[in-house]
Amino acid sequence: MCGIVGIINTDRTKIDGSYIREAIRIQNERGNGLGGGFAAYGIYPEHKDNYAVHIMYQGGRHSDIIKKIENFLEQKTKVHHSEEIPVYPTSTIPSGPYFKRYFVNPLKEQIPVGKNEDDAMVDIVMSINRMGDAYVISSGKDMGVFKGVGFPEDIADFFRIQDYKGYMWIAHNRFPTNTPGWWGGAHPFTILDKAVVHNGEITSYGTNKRWLEMFGYFCMLQTDTEVISYIFDKLTRKDGLSIEDACFVMAPSLWEDIEYENADKKMLLRQLYGQAIVNGPFGIVLTHSGGAIVLNDRNKLRPVVCARVGSTYYASSEECSIRLLSPKVDELWSPKGGEAVIINIAKEEAA
Amino acid sequence: MKNNWKTIPPFHPEIDYSRCDYKNGCTLCAHECSWGEIALKPEKLDNGTVVYKPVANLTSCGSCQRCVKMCPYNAIHIVNSPMYTSHGYWTPDYVGNIWKQASSEGGVLLVGNGATGPQRRYFDHLMFDACQVTNPSIDPLREPMEIRTYLGRRPAQWGEETFPLLKLEVPIMFGAMSFGALNLRVHEAEAKATKEIGTYWNTGEGGFHKSLREKYGANTIVQVASGRFGVSEDYLKSAAAVEIKIGQGAKPGIGGHLPGEKVTPPISQTRMIPVGSDALSPAPHHDIYSIEDLRQLIYAIKEATEYKVPVSVKIAAVHNVAAIVSGIARAGADIIAIDGFRGGTGATPLQIRQNTGIPIELAIAAADERLRQEGIRNQVSLVASGGIQCSSDVLKAICLGADAVYVATPVLIALGCGMCQRCFTGKCAYGITTNKPGLAERIDVDEAAWALKNLLHAWAEEIEELMGSMGINAIEAMRGNRDRLRGVGLNEEELRILGVKHAGA
Numbered sequence: 001m002c003g004i005v006g007i008i009n010t011d012r013t014k015i016d017g018s019y020i021r022e023a024i025r026i027q028n029e030r031g032n033g034l035g036g037g038f039a040a041y042g043i044y045p046e047h048k049d050n051y052a053v054h055i056m057y058q059g060g061r062h063s064d065i066i067k068k069i070e071n072f073l074e075q076k077t078k079v080h081h082s083e084e085i086p087v088y089p090t091s092t093i094p095s096g097p098y099f100k101r102y103f104v105n106p107l108k109e110q111i112p113v114g115k116n117e118d119d120a121m122v123d124i125v126m127s128i129n130r131m132g133d134a135y136v137i138s139s140g141k142d143m144g145v146f147k148g149v150g151f152p153e154d155i156a157d158f159f160r161i162q163d164y165k166g167y168m169w170i171a172h173n174r175f176p177t178n179t180p181g182w183w184g185g186a187h188p189f190t191i192l193d194k195a196v197v198h199n200g201e202i203t204s205y206g207t208n209k210r211w212l213e214m215f216g217y218f219c220m221l222q223t224d225t226e227v228i229s230y231i232f233d234k235l236t237r238k239d240g241l242s243i244e245d246a247c248f249v250m251a252p253s254l255w256e257d258i259e260y261e262n263a264d265k266k267m268l269l270r271q272l273y274g275q276a277i278v279n280g281p282f283g284i285v286l287t288h289s290g291g292a293i294v295l296n297d298r299n300k301l302r303p304v305v306c307a308r309v310g311s312t313y314y315a316s317s318e319e320c321s322i323r324l325l326s327p328k329v330d331e332l333w334s335p336k337g338g339e340a341v342i343i344n345i346a347k348e349e350a351a
Numbered sequence: 352m353k354n355n356w357k358t359i360p361p362f363h364p365e366i367d368y369s370r371c372d373y374k375n376g377c378t379l380c381a382h383e384c385s386w387g388e389i390a391l392k393p394e395k396l397d398n399g400t401v402v403y404k405p406v407a408n409l410t411s412c413g414s415c416q417r418c419v420k421m422c423p424y425n426a427i428h429i430v431n432s433p434m435y436t437s438h439g440y441w442t443p444d445y446v447g448n449i450w451k452q453a454s455s456e457g458g459v460l461l462v463g464n465g466a467t468g469p470q471r472r473y474f475d476h477l478m479f480d481a482c483q484v485t486n487p488s489i490d491p492l493r494e495p496m497e498i499r500t501y502l503g504r505r506p507a508q509w510g511e512e513t514f515p516l517l518k519l520e521v522p523i524m525f526g527a528m529s530f531g532a533l534n535l536r537v538h539e540a541e542a543k544a545t546k547e548i549g550t551y552w553n554t555g556e557g558g559f560h561k562s563l564r565e566k567y568g569a570n571t572i573v574q575v576a577s578g579r580f581g582v583s584e585d586y587l588k589s590a591a592a593v594e595i596k597i598g599q600g601a602k603p604g605i606g607g608h609l610p611g612e613k614v615t616p617p618i619s620q621t622r623m624i625p626v627g628s629d630a631l632s633p634a635p636h637h638d639i640y641s642i643e644d645l646r647q648l649i650y651a652i653k654e655a656t657e658y659k660v661p662v663s664v665k666i667a668a669v670h671n672v673a674a675i676v677s678g679i680a681r682a683g684a685d686i687i688a689i690d691g692f693r694g695g696t697g698a699t700p701l702q703i704r705q706n707t708g709i710p711i712e713l714a715i716a717a718a719d720e721r722l723r724q725e726g727i728r729n730q731v732s733l734v735a736s737g738g739i740q741c742s743s744d745v746l747k748a749i750c751l752g753a754d755a756v757y758v759a760t761p762v763l764i765a766l767g768c769g770m771c772q773r774c775f776t777g778k779c780a781y782g783i784t785t786n787k788p789g790l791a792e793r794i795d796v797d798e799a800a801w802a803l804k805n806l807l808h809a810w811a812e813e814i815e816e817l818m819g820s821m822g823i824n825a826i827e828a829m830r831g832n833r834d835r836l837r838g839v840g841l842n843e844e845e846l847r848i849l850g851v852k853h854a855g856a
Contacts, residue, residue: 001485177485201486203822206750206834214726239508252825255499271501271516272509272729274827280486281822299494299824301487 002187002199003027003152003173004304006285006315007325008292010345013311014042017161017169023321024171025153030199030317034181035174036155037147039188039195039287040166044142050080050103051121051192052144054137055128056183057098065133066100072131076124077104085146085159092154097183099137101144118192118237122216125191129220135184140193140289147172147186155186168292168345170285172197178224185223191233193289198225199317200302203280211275225284231276232286232293241269243293247340249273251298285315291344300337307332313343359447362414362429364389364407370426373404380418380427381405385780385790386773388412413771417780420767448701460702463774463784465601465695465738465760468705473712473845474744478854479817480835486822491815498522498814498826502592502732502754503661504685514685515661517592519755520549521811522826523745525803526690526736526759527574527596527665529557531609531618531630532697532774534791537783540799541762542567547800548807553757556580556596556607556632558621564589572663575652577606578632580622587655592686594663595648597636600694600737603667603708607632608698613777615786646682653683661685668692668714668737669707673721680722680731688757689714691737695760697784698775711737712751716849719752719831728831742813751849752831765806766799 005023009015017038024036044052053073057063061084073079085099106120115123125136138145143166146159152173156162172187178201179185188195202208202224209219209227215238217230228250235246249269252258258266270277281301286293294315296304307314307322307329314322314329322329335341364380366389371377374396381389381403388411391403414429436446448460482488489496503516525541532555541552542563553572558581563571573590575582587593598604609618609630619626639645645664652662663686664679666672672689679687691711692704715735722728735748736757745756764770767781774784782793818824821835829835837854838846846853 201822203482203486203835204825204828204832206832207828207830210723210831210833211728214723214728239510241509245509254495255497256495268513269509270827272505274501274825275830277825277827279823279825279828299489 001030001175003030003317004170004197004199004283004285004315005317005321006170006197006287006292006294006313007168008287008313008343008345009167009311010291010313010343011311012042012167012345014165014167015169016163016165017156019325020169020171021153021156021161023316023325024173026320026324027173027316027318028151030175031151031173032175033151034149034176035147035172035186036150036152037145037172037186037188037197038152038156038159038161039138039143039145039170039190039197040161040164041143041168041287041289042166043144043164044103047081047103048142050105051139051141053102053104053139054085054144055100055102056135056137057100058133058135059098061098063098063133065131066098068131069128069134072128073102073104073124076110076120077106079104087158088160090154090157093148093150093158096148096158121192122233126216126218130218135221137184138190138195140190140195143193143195143289145188145190145195147188148183149181149186168287170195170197170287179222182222184221187225189221189223189226189229191217191229192237194229194233194286195288196225196229196232196284196286198228198282198284200282200297201280202227202278202282204278207275208278228278228284228286231278232288235273235276243342244340245269247293247295247342249276250278251295251338251340252277253338283317291342293343294335294341296335296337296339298338303334305332305334306341315341359432360410360412361432361443361447363409363412363432364418364427365430366405366407367426370424371405372424374402376402377423378403378405380422383417383421383780385417385778385785386411386413386415389418413773414769415771415773415780416769459700461698461775462701462704462772463695463697463699464770464772465699466693466704470692470710472738473710473841473849474740474747476839476841477712477747477836477849477851478839479743479746479821480837481820482822488822489819489824491812491819494819494824496815496818496824498811498818500755500826502686502734504731505729507729515659517551517661517686518549519551521807522749522755522814523807523810524550524572524734524755524757525552525762526757527553527555527594527599528759528762529555529609530560530621531557531613531786532784534782534786534794535560535562535617536791536794536796537766537799539563539796540766540794540803542570543796543800544803544807546570547804550807551591553594554590557609557618557630558623559586559589560617560621574665575648576632577634577636578630580624580630580632584655587652590660592661592663593652593656594665594686594688595645595652596665597639597645598667598669598690599665599696600667600690600692600708600711601696602699602703603669603692604634605700605703606634610775610777613786618786642678642682645679649683663688663734665690667694668709668711670709672709672714673717676718676733677721677725677727680727684731686732686734687718688734688736689718690757691735693738694736695763711735711739711748713845713848715748715753716751720850723831742810743817745810746814746817746829747836749826749829750832750836754830761806762803765802766794
């Protein structure tokens, strides 16, 4: 049981984090104080062309790992700017790991032949995560993730997310049962600009994880959700699938339905990407710089409600979060199992 | 002296004459026994009538249990002969084998039906996960479960060239057992069952009888082994896939031998060898001495079949199996079948059977891991075989990295086999591993196919139940899913190779 909320302003209107803080706070029953987190898009306009790398250092501000990581970043990237992520300890979260953010671009001469800047950035993220005691919490452009152990409203206060203004926000309230409640294991999980909050349990994790490892994605954060952001990145960015096709791969139709439709493309997608199927109960909100996706497992084993108010879309585990933010909505619906709700910011702008 | 060295049969039938109806003329057991163990002796009754009494010879019983199963009066049971040694080290097996070899039997000891050795059965030390509060289990009676799988090479990513695939409605195929080793009726039963279920059977190396080709070719995998029996362009094109047999789990590094007396006219025609001649498959393919040679054969077969069917390579599970599998994948194979040391066969030299090869559980896990590390797992499908005994073994093999499994001994057992381990004698009392008229007719094709379909249905249902208990409704989500397994009573090295955590972790 976890709580998820997403707010997507397709006209790119920015709002501050206090808005989503309230939306996730009222889902208090869906968490147990062992994890909360937020992802925000559009928060670093002054560095929008640089990758904003948020790194969590387990050992504190004087840990040796910081120097090691920073040397590594200096070797691999041009670091335009770096700073501590300001935190504000509270009575509920008196201390936490040490956070820094770096605005970087991979050095061209360090990018292997046949790879691009995004590929190089993914390699850098994976390398850092495998060094131990330092974990990349987010690595997209003009976006960032703030997460940790605590109720989400406490995490919001710890990072003062009301100080950040973004056009798209997602939030998570965690109730862990399968993996430890630790700072790196809180949601959202990210790679580049993709961020995922998830309610459920991914029983295909072992298969997904081993499949992803073949392509250079290593799951180091001890939580099953990590695979979803990597699968989506692999399918859309590396393999060039459309968002619709990527969603089909993760929650495909039954074989018999594919055959009934006589859908050759779907047949091929499922044959090729069988190990990218996400099985088990899940309700996710996945955001990327171009929009958001709301997706349930194909058995619809977790609640997700969507709503639209003008050019603002909401997604949540509980309708109360949406009603709290906007008592009147233009549309409200529960997506079917396996049927993706795709919210495309660019398309909305063009229209 | 010679008489003193007579081997002692380990089993014999005991007949309860108070139940036996021989006095009224029942002699069924003697007719059913194909081993000459139960003979009929004339007996004069008090009224002067002569009847025939079944008597055990105490010389040739292998405990096939045919007489027990067929006796209408439940008058027979098989008993173990008394132990002739209580020595803890010199067990009856070792003593008996030396007696055999020192006697006129001499030579290499042959046994059938695979290894019986004490090596660990890893499947029994692996436990599945189950749903509790965070993920609901799925009831296969109410929710769709998908156990369909596809075998063959996949492109590295979307948009690249695609390849022919085999569609399996259940992740189980019938393993290679040749025409000659089995009779045509058993082959037809296998073909019929797999066609109706939607999976595949494997002809083995003895060719593909022409009477079956048109009707069952789409569900058949034909083999090309070192003997090249029955191999022609038509043969290669007659099936859904072609398998090159390099090795087999029951006898790694050993060739095949079908004795001349088993080479009857239909077998001679199908294998394309003279009637009555020994069919020898040498241990090596004499045109394959390296991986490059194997690659040439793979592509020769692909050329011959116009790239329309996948080509499989079957190897025995041996010490360096992961590296070998990697090489075979890079040589162009679409499917690699790995056969563990418990694989069954008609005849294996005893010392090979007990001491050569490795368990399939370790082999498949190591091979899958290596292919993933090298990023080429998509290039090939892995089929596990050799000692799969039940549906949970199938699913465990899939969790360890297999795409599907071959089962062969379970096919024999489903048709009645009693594990007497004397398939190579050609006297199978159940009519399975024999071509002898009178014995082979004991197989009714429709009944045998019905039994095999039942077996596949039953295992498929059990697999669905197991998956449902883990909250998984697509078998793709089980493949290589070692997270769903935990080891019990395994050491660190075993767990590392299997890629599973110990229970409690």
